[in-house]
Amino acid sequence: MPHLHLAVALDGAGWHPAAWREPTAEPHHLLTAAYWAGLVQEAEAGLLDFVTIEDAVALQSTLFGAPDERTDQVRGRLDAVLVAARVAPVTRHIGLVPTATVTHTEPFHLSKALATLDHVSLGRAGWRVQVSGKPDEAAHFGRRTVPAIDPAHLDAPATLDLFNELFDEAADAVEVVRRLWDSWEDDAEIRDVATGRFIDRDKLHYIDFAGPKFSVRGPSITPRPPQGQPVVTALAHSAVPYRLGARAADVVYITPADADQARTTIAEVREQQAIAGRAAETVHVFADLVVLLDETEAAAADRHARLDELAGYSFTSDAKIFTGTPERLADLLQEWQAAGISGFRLRPASIPRDLTAITRGLVPVLQGRDAFRRAYATNTLREHLGLTRPANRYAPA
Amino acid sequence: MKQIHLAAHFPGVNNTTVWSDPKAGSHIDFASFAHLARTAERAKFDFFFLAEGLRLREQGGQIYDLDVVGRPDTFTVLAALAAVTERIGLTGTINSTFNEPYEVARQFASLDHLSAGRAGWNVVTSWDAFTGENFRRGGYLAAEDRYARAESFLRTAWELFDTWHGDEIVADAQSGRFLREPGPGKFRRQDAFFDIAGQFNVPRSPQGRPVILQAGDSNEGREFAAATADAIFGRHATRDEGRAFYRDVKDRLAKYGRTENQLLILPAATFILADTDAEANELAHEVRRAQISGPTALRFLEQVWNRDLSGYDPDGPLPDVDPVLGEHTVARGRASVRMFRDPQATVAEWRALADEKKLSVRELVIAVGGRQDLIGSPATIADTINDLVQNDAADGFILVPHVTPGGLDDFADRVVPLLQERGVFRSEYTGTTLREHLGLDA
Numbered sequence: 001m002p003h004l005h006l007a008v009a010l011d012g013a014g015w016h017p018a019a020w021r022e023p024t025a026e027p028h029h030l031l032t033a034a035y036w037a038g039l040v041q042e043a044e045a046g047l048l049d050f051v052t053i054e055d056a057v058a059l060q061s062t063l064f065g066a067p068d069e070r071t072d073q074v075r076g077r078l079d080a081v082l083v084a085a086r087v088a089p090v091t092r093h094i095g096l097v098p099t100a101t102v103t104h105t106e107p108f109h110l111s112k113a114l115a116t117l118d119h120v121s122l123g124r125a126g127w128r129v130q131v132s133g134k135p136d137e138a139a140h141f142g143r144r145t146v147p148a149i150d151p152a153h154l155d156a157p158a159t160l161d162l163f164n165e166l167f168d169e170a171a172d173a174v175e176v177v178r179r180l181w182d183s184w185e186d187d188a189e190i191r192d193v194a195t196g197r198f199i200d201r202d203k204l205h206y207i208d209f210a211g212p213k214f215s216v217r218g219p220s221i222t223p224r225p226p227q228g229q230p231v232v233t234a235l236a237h238s239a240v241p242y243r244l245g246a247r248a249a250d251v252v253y254i255t256p257a258d259a260d261q262a263r264t265t266i267a268e269v270r271e272q273q274a275i276a277g278r279a280a281e282t283v284h285v286f287a288d289l290v291v292l293l294d295e296t297e298a299a300a301a302d303r304h305a306r307l308d309e310l311a312g313y314s315f316t317s318d319a320k321i322f323t324g325t326p327e328r329l330a331d332l333l334q335e336w337q338a339a340g341i342s343g344f345r346l347r348p349a350s351i352p353r354d355l356t357a358i359t360r361g362l363v364p365v366l367q368g369r370d371a372f373r374r375a376y377a378t379n380t381l382r383e384h385l386g387l388t389r390p391a392n393r394y395a396p397a
Numbered sequence: 398m399k400q401i402h403l404a405a406h407f408p409g410v411n412n413t414t415v416w417s418d419p420k421a422g423s424h425i426d427f428a429s430f431a432h433l434a435r436t437a438e439r440a441k442f443d444f445f446f447l448a449e450g451l452r453l454r455e456q457g458g459q460i461y462d463l464d465v466v467g468r469p470d471t472f473t474v475l476a477a478l479a480a481v482t483e484r485i486g487l488t489g490t491i492n493s494t495f496n497e498p499y500e501v502a503r504q505f506a507s508l509d510h511l512s513a514g515r516a517g518w519n520v521v522t523s524w525d526a527f528t529g530e531n532f533r534r535g536g537y538l539a540a541e542d543r544y545a546r547a548e549s550f551l552r553t554a555w556e557l558f559d560t561w562h563g564d565e566i567v568a569d570a571q572s573g574r575f576l577r578e579p580g581p582g583k584f585r586r587q588d589a590f591f592d593i594a595g596q597f598n599v600p601r602s603p604q605g606r607p608v609i610l611q612a613g614d615s616n617e618g619r620e621f622a623a624a625t626a627d628a629i630f631g632r633h634a635t636r637d638e639g640r641a642f643y644r645d646v647k648d649r650l651a652k653y654g655r656t657e658n659q660l661l662i663l664p665a666a667t668f669i670l671a672d673t674d675a676e677a678n679e680l681a682h683e684v685r686r687a688q689i690s691g692p693t694a695l696r697f698l699e700q701v702w703n704r705d706l707s708g709y710d711p712d713g714p715l716p717d718v719d720p721v722l723g724e725h726t727v728a729r730g731r732a733s734v735r736m737f738r739d740p741q742a743t744v745a746e747w748r749a750l751a752d753e754k755k756l757s758v759r760e761l762v763i764a765v766g767g768r769q770d771l772i773g774s775p776a777t778i779a780d781t782i783n784d785l786v787q788n789d790a791a792d793g794f795i796l797v798p799h800v801t802p803g804g805l806d807d808f809a810d811r812v813v814p815l816l817q818e819r820g821v822f823r824s825e826y827t828g829t830t831l832r833e834h835l836g837l838d839a
Contacts, residue, residue, distance in 0.1 A: 018573075020568065020570070020575060021570040021573060022570075023570075025570070027566075027568035027570065027575065028566075028568050031510045031599075031600060032510065032513075033479065033480070033510070033511045033512070033513070036511075037480075056598070057499065057500070057503070057598070058595065058596065058598060059581075059582055059596040059597075059598040060598075067580065067595070067596050068579075069579035069580055070576075070579065071574055071575060071576040071577070071578065071579050072573045072574065072575055073575055074575055075566075075575065075576055075581065075598075076561075076565075076566065076581075076582075076598060076599060076600040077598060077599070078506075078507040078510055078511065078599060079472075079503050079504050079507035079599075081472070081473060081476075082472055082473070082476040082504060082507045082508055082511055083476075083507070083511065085472075085473045085474075085476035085477040086476045086477065086479055086480055086511040087480070088477055088480070089427070089431070089477055089480040089481050090480050104497070104500075105497075105500060106495065106496075106532055106533060108451070108531045108532060109470070109496070112469070112470040112473075113470040113472065113473050115469075115470070116469040116470035116473035116474060117473055119425055119426065119427055119469060120427040120469075120473065120474065120477040122427075136595050136596070137595075139593060139594050139595045140499040140593055140594075140595045141497050141499060141500075141593065142591055142592045142593040142594075143497070143533075184467070189466075189467070191416060191417070193417045195692075196417075196463050196690040196691075196692045196693065197462045197463060198416055198462060198463065198464060198465055198466055199460070199462050199466045199467075200462070201459060201460040201462045204453070204460055204466075213533070214532075214533040215530075215535075216530070216531055216532075217452075217530035217531055218531065219453060219460075221450065221451065221452070221453060221467065221468050222425070222467060222468060222469055222470060223425050223467045310573060
């Protein structure tokens with residue numbers, strides 16, 4: 001088996017709603033640079049492929065698309081792209097994958113922000129594409145209204161229509177972002193003193209994208225990023241988002257409950273990948289897992305129960321929640337890897353505790369089984385993931 | 398004695414920047430930004446400044462290729478610079494036309510958190526359809542609405558920053574209370590430009606609001622700055638023009654209930670530094686020639702003539718054809734075309750000057766394009782700056798080096814110590830936030 005890929009999903013004090021109340025948590029420092037630098041450096045010490053950083057254009061809420069009135073959970077966050085940029089100069093190898101919403105934002109701004117993240121990190125930028133179907137987020141921008149969705153009936157026809165519209169727009173946004181990354185050829189800057197030309201303008205390209213929601217002329221104001229194309233990733237739970245991932249992403253995160261579900265979903269993604277004409281390209285399918293780790297099964301289960309008790313309810317998630325030891329988690333990862341999963345995005349239930357359990361507990365176990373790297377052998381995020389640096393779509397072959 | 402404020406402008410996407418200099422480095426590698434920001438911080442400058450333009454400039458329907466082309470994303474570079482500096486303010490231009498307040502407010506609030514209180518925002522406006530072609534809205538804004546939207550945008554952003562007061566988060570693990578009260582960050586804004594409501598999601602940052610800079614020079618722009626800005630990124634670095642501008646703007650403050658120390662006047666200034674004044678004058682001429690090549694001179698004339706002049710010889714006489722009046726179609730995406738409001742008069746004036754002094758196209762452009770603002774030995778430049786500040790032509794300067802990234806090194810090493818000796822510039826930072834560096838109230 002090839003080595004598996006490991007990412008960790010950072011969000012506030014962790015994914016469990018009571019995580020901030022753990023003795024090791026730092027709930028007063030969630031908005032500081034030092035907190036985020038420390039977390040990403042810990043992930044890098046564990047040789048992980050990348051971190052993702054959660055974000056949204058609304059305050060956290062337990063309700064879908066509407067604020068809640070709770071006072072017992074973490075509220076407030078920082079812009080994820082800027083957090084990634086802030087930690088880039090204090091890390092060297094680990095990929096930095098911020099979440100950024102496409103629904104209410106400008107693809108032109110996103111493209112140059114992510115290209116710049118790639119420049120400041122010397123080739124470690126990625127992006128988790130986020131689609132917003134939430135009425136509260138729409139109201140923050142006031143450019144459109146989004147009808148309320150009943151999360152219990154996501155297959156209602158009106159909901160599916162809305163999803164299709166939003167995800168088609170998201171695919172267009174990713175297309176624009178990607179074209180803009182290629183809108184400068186790598187050798188466009190010539191600095192030719194003899195003719196006085198700084199650039200060869202024939203190597204800069206208008207992208208001339210026209211779609212139902214926006215059109216963008218280009219070229220980007222930012223030269224092509226070091227990776228050529230930073231790594232695009234997307235979380236997907238159903239057919240419509242699988243299609244977006246298969247069309248537009250390099251990494252698709254899925255949320256299977258077991259190895260069989262993983263197989264079924266991978267087949268769906270691969271089918272969409274073929275329909276999109278990308279069968280020959282590498283599209284990684286990662287599984288998302290919430291992880292709560294301890295040295296014994298009993299200790300992990302106790303901590304889980306204690307956190308649930310503090311939260312006042314039993315924590316559930318779109319992803320499977322794994323509670324146990326690093327050894328048993330390693331077993332599960334390898335079982336799912338055999339089912340076709342090439343990597344995992346682990347969501348630490350509490351931070352820093354479950355983050356260090358990943359880097360200092362799980363990673364050594366996997367290394368002992370020769371299932372994970374013992375040192376970074378590559379420099380860019382694309383290289384960590386075995387993705388080649390793509391040719392520029394606008395450059396003559 | 399007034400204390401001088403100093404800032405460092407990352408060399409711009411225009412012909413002030415001499416990319417052909419053998420010492421000129423990358424305009425996109427992070428190392429260049431880090432070098433200039435660290436140099437400025439070593440010299441105890443107030444802030445680092447990064448400009449922005451959202452569409453590559455064009456002339457004659459083609460991308461303009463004679464100047465530096467290409468910029469990073471402002472927010473992303475400033476956030477990364479926060480990691481390699483500790484005290485210096487981190488400021489940049491963000492456009493109020495092709496952005497939305499919720500997003501920009503959370504980006505500035507985030508930058509302010511991540512830099513521990515060092516964020517500053519140069520609020521600019523534009524409306525042109527040319528830039529709009531890169532954005533969802535297109536060129537939708539009527540020219541006369543641009544300041545109205547900018548002011549509404551800024552006031553909306555302030556409203557968002559102010560939704561959090563700073564005492565909302567208690568994070569008491571024992572009691573399980575993270576927030577003091579439910580529902581923080583609530584806002585509603587309805588006006589001619591925005592109809593938004595909900596909850597802002599970035600808790601109050603160290604400065605509360607970023608420092609606001611503005612660069613508008615028109616009557617409307619000056620009024621907007623007097624009403625809302627903490628500092629003006631000015632254009633008038635000479636004694637007489639500077640004093641007139643300074644007085645004009647400061648006199649506008651009272652009607653907004655503001656005092657003179659609540660709005661700093663910081664003109665942008667280029668500089669040429671050498672061991673002696675004579676050497677500096679010689680070097681200044683060499684730099685002008687590097688900034689204005691023959692092709693650059695012709696392209697500069699095209700911005701006034703508003704027509705293709707590529708057939709003319711830059712070392713020959715001025716074009717004998719008349720300028721094309723009306724809407725500018727030749728040069729797009731640059732601010733300078735608006736500086737020549739009466740092209741016929743400008744052309745007549747230049748022709749007279751060229752006839753009188755027997756100037757070629759290139760020599761004329763070198764002559765009228767303006768010299769560097771500060772030229773001289775370290776002592777001369779230090780004295781000039783101090784004189785301008787003490788005589789209320791400015792409160793300080795935004796220095797614009799012409800070489801990236803080392804163009805500020807000599808200034809930091811040779812001029813700043815003289816200002817410190819004269820007791821008019823800090824030797825150590827006394828505050829931690831940009832607002833404190835600038836002496837502005839929190």
